[in-house]
Amino acid sequence: MDNKSNFRRGSVELLILHLLSQKDYYGYELSQTIKEQSDSVLNIPVGSLYPALYKLIDAGYISDYKKQAGRRLVRVYYHIEESGRQRLHTLVHDYNSTVAAVQQVLKYIPENGDMVNDG
Secondary structure, eight states, rough: OOOOOHHTTTEEEEEEEEHHHSSSSEEEHHHHHHHHHTTTSSSOOOOHHHEEEEEEEHHHHHHEEEEEEEOOOEEEEEEEEEEHHHHHHHHHHHHHHHHHHHHHHHHHHOOOOOOOOOO
């Protein structure tokens, strides 16, 4: 089991909403942008991305619309709604608070320098 997957999975909503706050994207474009911007550290397969997008639509945070992208190709684009912007603000605040708290714990060194031995 990949221990990093739960942490990354929890970030998907935040990443999607952030990118959609910049412009409208279609699904594959979202997936590729996340991969490229994270130097391939975050690779969200489209099969995992679409359930997250549908969840955000059901919650009213984003909407979708179809746009012709060639003679036969129709793409579904996703657009952030005002409630999605509010949700993004909350998620960013929560993320920053969590990162700051984790960093505080990681900096912690007991004053007496004694290390706890588990064994």
